[in-house]
Amino acid sequence: MSEKKQSMTVFRSDRHEDVAAMIFAGLVVLFVLGYMAFIVPEVHVTAAMDGKVASILVQSGTEVKKGDTIYTLEVVEKKWVNNVMQENTVIKDITVKADGKVLDVPAKVGDKVKKSKNTIIVLNHVKGTLP
Amino acid sequence: MEERGTLGKLAAIIPGLALMVGTLAVLRLYVEPWMGEVTLFGVKGWLVKVLSLNYILLSIITGMLFRNFIFGGRIPAWAEEGFRTTRLFIKTGVIMLGSLYTLQTLLKLGVSAAVLILGFVFGTVFLVMFLGRMMKVDRSVTAVMAAACGVCGVSAAVAAAPGVRARPVDLALAIATILGFGILTMFISPFIGTALNLSDFQYGAWVGTGILNSGQVLATCLAFNPNIAPGTAVAYGEVWNVVRVISIPFVVFAITVWYWKGEADAKKASLSKILVSKFPVFVLGFFGMTALSSLGMLGAEGSETLHLLRTFMAWIFGIGLVGQGAYIDFREIKAAGGKPLRIGIIAGTTKYILALIVILLFMPKEVGF
Known part of the structure; x- marks a missing residue:
């Protein structure tokens, strides 16, 4: 062997x-x-999931804290109720993962976005934190 | 063979490694995105969604093409040293795989579901071991097939292979069997799910338990319900699948102990001594990575930090898998005969049908997560 x-x-x-x-x-x-x-000078924060941007709560220059909601996303959720599939459109709050300052907001309300593909905001995060 | 210094050894690695990296770059940057855009049978990205032709499979297939067609049956001397880094990349990828999971994810699932999944995982492992013994199949082949059928196909087989000294052809047989079985089940599962009026939760739980390959679990769930969101088949199937993947180190440990116990018996040596000297310690790295992930030290879930880490992981895995494919020789597969294939099909079919029965009998239409 x-x-x-x-x-x-x-x-x-x-x-x-x-x-x-x-x-x-x-x-x-x-x-x-x-x-x-x-090291990274600015972070492109991409969409957290597939959906449509429902609202953007920050603009260029906004100071954000970890856990703040920065945008909301409209996503379709499906659920079975009494053996029948029901589709519900729900709004998800998406939070920022590190403290920092918003440099740019390329996304617009109504944009259809793909998870990890489309940039929602550009963030200058506080050094030493993980965005 | 002449002795080389460290610099000489490093230089010898470069050509083969460059070929592996370059191949992956072409596959990931050009071929995979192109396949995602191509429309076949009226479905955009059919090759990716239905055949599950992602960079993992493409890497292995391309490696196989290199060896069996372009290189004429063996890796040429100029590339040999580079390709011998294959297992380093795969082991590193397996360690980094631990970053995908947290203990919190496991707790979400609930004890009964976890027991059910682990019951199927270890039940299949024992069934394959039993069949292997009955059919007098080589222990390395049985061990890799047990990991492949028990857990989640390619990654489990790849993780188990070094610990049980499996040959590339053993691994190739296991991968070919589970992928072939997976393609078949991928096409019939959506019809069965619709015919039985399964909910997304039931379907995800069944597919996540019964289908052997992670990529195919994803594809089969999307074929049933193409939406990707919490509460859909793919969300449930992936959570189910995660538990199976988390069990990889435990399964690899159990299989390795089983394999080396057989070796110890044959050599009349102590099992503990053999384990101390031979146990694949890289598996401990997987646990370490999961611990770091559970403590939030790798960044929050959904953060760009974790995204970058996983991108690195994908590249490292991909480089290793190009090399892995290049160690698969079609002539060896032909010479290995049909017994491993029969074991894989019996174990896979048993698991697939039993999982459906259990889901129909015990799983509600909806759950609260």
Whole structure:
């Protein structure tokens, strides 16, 4: 059985490869957290889910705190009631994830947006926080 | 083979690694978006939505094309060292997969649902082990097939493979079986769901339990109800699927212990000693990442920080999967015979039908989350 193992690693052993993978993953996480917390000059906050922008509660220059609602999104929810599918349009409050100042608001009320694709606001977040 | 210094070894890695990264870049930046726009059979993005042809599958398929058609059956010497970084990328991706989940997500689901899902996961694992023993199939093949059929297909099989010293062809067989089975169930499930008047919750729970591959769970749910929002089939199916994915480390642990116990018995060595020296410790990294995610140290859910982290994860996985595909040799698959395929089909079908029966008998139309 042991003979069938192929040399599929550039490391001395599988254990070395495991440790290298953990270090690699750790470095990626540190890079992303460090970059987002301290280096990125401005953050493009994208749509939280698919839907239609119902309202935008901030404008250029608005100071925001983590947890503040920055826009609302109209999404379609489906529910079964007594064996019948009912579609409801609901409004979802979307909050900001870090303190900061709004630099720009590219989205407009009525825009159809896709999750993680369309930018809603551009934020200059407080350094050291994770937007 | 001549001895190389560290710089020489690093330089030898570059050509193959560059090919893997370049291939993924083309697939992710050009091919996948193009497929999302193409209209087939009247459905925009049919290739992605119905065939589940995302970058994961495309990476594996392209790697297979490299080896079996472009390279003429073996990875050329100039690319060999680069392709040997494959498992490093896959293990790193598996560790980062832990960032997708939090303990809070699990708690939302409720104890009875979690017990049901884990019952199916481990029940399938034991069934595959039993069938493997009955059909006298190699333990590595059985182990990878057990992970693939028990949990969620590709990622579980990929995570289990290094710990049980599975050959690329073992992994290829497991992946081919579950994807083939998944494509079949993907087409028939929406019809069954509609015919039985299943609610989104029931359908999501069934598909999330019975279909073997995460991407196909998503596609099958969207085929039933194309809306993506809380309360839809895809939302329920994904929560169900998350629990299965969270069980990956536990399943990998159980399967690895089973495999090495067999090895220890064969070599008359101590199981604990073999586990200490051979256990795939990278699995612990997955737990660490889930712990960080649960504590909110990777950014809030929905934040751009988590989004960037997951983008990195997708690229790392993709690079590894191009390499993984290049280790799959069609001749080896042919030589392996049909037993693994039979095991996968028996286990998959049993799980699919049993899950539907349980859902029909015990699951209400609606739940409160």
